[in-house]
Amino acid sequence: MLSRRGFLAATGAALAAVPPAWAEIGAPAFVAAAREADGAHALFGLRDDGQIAFRVPLPDRGHAAAAHPVRAEAVGFARRPGTFALVLDCAEGRVLHRLDTPEGRHFYGHGVFVDGGRILATTENDIATGEGRIGLWDAANGYARLDEIASGGIGPHEITRLSDDTLVVANGGIRTHPDHGRDKLNLDTMRPNLAYLVEGRVVETAELADPKLSIRHIAARADGTVAIGLQSQRDPSERVPLLATHRRGAAARTYGADLAATCAGYVGSVAWSGDGRRVAITAPRGARAVLFTEGDDTPEIVHRPDICGVAPTASGLAFTDGTGGVLTDRGAAKHALSWDNHLVAIRG
Amino acid sequence: MRYLPTVLAAFALGALTAGPLAADVDAALDEHVLPRMERLAEATATLADAPCEADALRPAFAGAAAAWAGVSHLTLGPAEESGRARAVLFWPDERDSTARGLRLLEQQGPEAWTPEAIARASVAARGLGALERLIFERDAAPCALTLALADDLAATAAAIRDGWTGGFADLMRDPGGPGNTRFLTAGEAEAALFTSLMTGLELVADQRLGRPLGSFDDPRPRAAELWRAGVSQAMVVESLTALRELAGLLAPAPRTTAALDAAIAQAARLDDPAFAGVADPSGRFRVEALQTAVCEARNIAGDEIGGALGVRAGFNSADGD
Structure with missing residues (x-):
C-alpha cells in the first residue's frame, strides 16, 4: 500500500477533488434518494426545514x-442485490468513486462510516454460502477494499455504530440469492439476530422470541440502546410486535403488537428523536408512522401516504414519504418527487 | 383524538402546486362524505331507538346496514381512528369471532351490557355483525344486550360523523394550513378521496362479491356480508351507488360513471338478497358477471380519474426492503 506521502504524490490531481466539509456547503441536515417526476433518480441534501440543499444525479x-461525518460526501447504495455503490461529492454534484463488491458478494443496501470517517462499513451477502459479511472500505484512501468480516448472521441489512464505534448489524435472517431476485429462500428456518461487532469480531448477538420477525432496520441512541424496526414474515394481519429495543447485556423488549394489522406487519425505517426521548417507526403499507415515548403507553400516529424515511433532527424527528412530503420539527415541504425508503441524518 | 402530532411544531406552508386537474374536494365533502356520515349516524340512532321487537328492529337494521355500505369506502380519518370501522361491522369474519365474542358478552351477564363495557369488548362482538345474530336469529333476545349493542353502534357512528364535522373535513379543506401535516397540498386531499374510491371498488369486487363466490368448487354463500339479514345484495347496490356519486364529484369521468351505472343496474337486477345463488351455476354466473363489471369499472376509474388527477401508486409501500 502507498504511504500517505506517496499517495499524495501519486494522486495530486485527484486530491483537489476531496469535498469540503458539510459546514462549508451550508450544513444540510439529511441526505435521501428520490425518484424525480421524469423518472430520473438522484440523491438530495435536505435542510432541517425540509427544503432541498443539493442534488446529485444517480444512475x-x-x-x-451513508453520509460522511465530516466531508460533504455521501455513498449511495443501489437497491439490493446491487453490486455497486457510488461515492458522491455533494458540493460539486459528481461521482468521486465507484465501489464494486468483490466477486461473489453483493451489497444489501446500507453502510455506515466509522473511525471518524476513515472507514466505510457495508452490509453484504456471500452469495455462495448466504453468510452475511461486512465489507470494510478505506474512505481515507480512495475507498480501497480493506477487508471483510462476518456479520454474525444471514441477510445483514442496516448497519449502524455506537458512540464507541461498536458496529451494530441487523441480520435479517432471510437468505436471498441474486439468481432469484428478492425471493426469500429460508423462511422456515430463518433466525434473525442483532449483532454487535468490536474490532472485527462478533462480541454479542441478541434474538427475539419470534424468529419470523425479521430484524431489518436499526437505530442507536447515544446511550447504546438500539431500536429495531421489524418486518413480519407471518400473515400481515397477525398480531406481532413491530418495534424492539435492545441494550448490550440485557434482554430485548418488544412493542407495538396492537399496531401490527394497521401497519401490515411491516416497518420501513426506525429512528430515535434527537433528544433520545422518542423512537419512531414508519409503516408505508399502513400510511403512518408510530411514535413511542418512554413511559407513555399510547403511541402517537403521524398519517402520511407512503411514509418511509425517518431520521433524528437536533431534538426531534423528520419524515419523508413517497409523495414528496418532508415533515420536520422546523417545517414541512412538498417536493415534486418520490422520496425513497430512507432518510439519513448528517452527523456533523 | 390528535391529528396534529405534537412532534411537529405549528408551521405555515407556502403556496404549492396543485395536481394536473383540481378535484372539487369541497363538493366531495359537502355532497358526498358529510351527508352520508350524517345518514349513518341517523340510521344507527333509529336502530337504537327502535322498540325491542324483531319486526321493528329488522327494517331499522337494514337501514343502518345500507347507510354503512354507503360510507364503508371512507376508511380515512375518523373511521380508522381507534378501529371504529371494525366496530361498526366486523366483517369478513373468517374465524367466526363474532359468535365467540357475543357468547362471552352473554356469559358476562347484564352487568357487562353497559356502554362502557361494550366499548371495551372485542370489536367482533360489537356492531352490525353481533346485532344481526341477535335480531335475525334470536328475536332480539336478550333485549338488554340488543339495545346496549345498538346504543354502542349509534355512539360509534356518531363519533365518526363528529370526527368529520369536527376537524377532519376542515383538514381536507385547508391543505398546507398551519399544523396540517396530514394534507400538505390540495393534491393530497384529492388523492386521499381517489384512494377511497379505488378501495371501495376493490372492497365490492374482492370482498362483498368475492367472499361469497369463493371458488367454483367451493362457493361460500355464508361468507356473504350480513347474509342472515338478507342485505348482502342491497349493500352492494348502496356501495356502488355511493362510489358512483364520489366518482362524479372527483373529476369529469363519463366512462367511469357509465361503467358504474351499468354495474348498479346489474346489481339491482340480481334478485339474490343474500347471495345464496352463488352455490348454483346460473346464480353464480350472474354474480361473477357483476364482479367482472365492478373490476372493469375500477380499471376505468384508475385510468380516467387517476390519470386526470395525476395520482400514482405507492413508491415505498410496494418496494419491500
Whole structure:
C-alpha cells in the first residue's frame, strides 16, 4: 500500500477533488434518494426545514445512503442485490468513486462510516454460502477494499455504530440469492439476530422470541440502546410486535403488537428523536408512522401516504414519504418527487 | 383524538402546486362524505331507538346496514381512528369471532351490557355483525344486550360523523394550513378521496362479491356480508351507488360513471338478497358477471380519474426492503 506521502504524490490531481466539509456547503441536515417526476433518480441534501440543499444525479433507484461525518460526501447504495455503490461529492454534484463488491458478494443496501470517517462499513451477502459479511472500505484512501468480516448472521441489512464505534448489524435472517431476485429462500428456518461487532469480531448477538420477525432496520441512541424496526414474515394481519429495543447485556423488549394489522406487519425505517426521548417507526403499507415515548403507553400516529424515511433532527424527528412530503420539527415541504425508503441524518 | 402530532411544531406552508386537474374536494365533502356520515349516524340512532321487537328492529337494521355500505369506502380519518370501522361491522369474519365474542358478552351477564363495557369488548362482538345474530336469529333476545349493542353502534357512528364535522373535513379543506401535516397540498386531499374510491371498488369486487363466490368448487354463500339479514345484495347496490356519486364529484369521468351505472343496474337486477345463488351455476354466473363489471369499472376509474388527477401508486409501500 502507498504511504500517505506517496499517495499524495501519486494522486495530486485527484486530491483537489476531496469535498469540503458539510459546514462549508451550508450544513444540510439529511441526505435521501428520490425518484424525480421524469423518472430520473438522484440523491438530495435536505435542510432541517425540509427544503432541498443539493442534488446529485444517480444512475438508478437508490436505497439508503451513508453520509460522511465530516466531508460533504455521501455513498449511495443501489437497491439490493446491487453490486455497486457510488461515492458522491455533494458540493460539486459528481461521482468521486465507484465501489464494486468483490466477486461473489453483493451489497444489501446500507453502510455506515466509522473511525471518524476513515472507514466505510457495508452490509453484504456471500452469495455462495448466504453468510452475511461486512465489507470494510478505506474512505481515507480512495475507498480501497480493506477487508471483510462476518456479520454474525444471514441477510445483514442496516448497519449502524455506537458512540464507541461498536458496529451494530441487523441480520435479517432471510437468505436471498441474486439468481432469484428478492425471493426469500429460508423462511422456515430463518433466525434473525442483532449483532454487535468490536474490532472485527462478533462480541454479542441478541434474538427475539419470534424468529419470523425479521430484524431489518436499526437505530442507536447515544446511550447504546438500539431500536429495531421489524418486518413480519407471518400473515400481515397477525398480531406481532413491530418495534424492539435492545441494550448490550440485557434482554430485548418488544412493542407495538396492537399496531401490527394497521401497519401490515411491516416497518420501513426506525429512528430515535434527537433528544433520545422518542423512537419512531414508519409503516408505508399502513400510511403512518408510530411514535413511542418512554413511559407513555399510547403511541402517537403521524398519517402520511407512503411514509418511509425517518431520521433524528437536533431534538426531534423528520419524515419523508413517497409523495414528496418532508415533515420536520422546523417545517414541512412538498417536493415534486418520490422520496425513497430512507432518510439519513448528517452527523456533523 | 390528535391529528396534529405534537412532534411537529405549528408551521405555515407556502403556496404549492396543485395536481394536473383540481378535484372539487369541497363538493366531495359537502355532497358526498358529510351527508352520508350524517345518514349513518341517523340510521344507527333509529336502530337504537327502535322498540325491542324483531319486526321493528329488522327494517331499522337494514337501514343502518345500507347507510354503512354507503360510507364503508371512507376508511380515512375518523373511521380508522381507534378501529371504529371494525366496530361498526366486523366483517369478513373468517374465524367466526363474532359468535365467540357475543357468547362471552352473554356469559358476562347484564352487568357487562353497559356502554362502557361494550366499548371495551372485542370489536367482533360489537356492531352490525353481533346485532344481526341477535335480531335475525334470536328475536332480539336478550333485549338488554340488543339495545346496549345498538346504543354502542349509534355512539360509534356518531363519533365518526363528529370526527368529520369536527376537524377532519376542515383538514381536507385547508391543505398546507398551519399544523396540517396530514394534507400538505390540495393534491393530497384529492388523492386521499381517489384512494377511497379505488378501495371501495376493490372492497365490492374482492370482498362483498368475492367472499361469497369463493371458488367454483367451493362457493361460500355464508361468507356473504350480513347474509342472515338478507342485505348482502342491497349493500352492494348502496356501495356502488355511493362510489358512483364520489366518482362524479372527483373529476369529469363519463366512462367511469357509465361503467358504474351499468354495474348498479346489474346489481339491482340480481334478485339474490343474500347471495345464496352463488352455490348454483346460473346464480353464480350472474354474480361473477357483476364482479367482472365492478373490476372493469375500477380499471376505468384508475385510468380516467387517476390519470386526470395525476395520482400514482405507492413508491415505498410496494418496494419491500
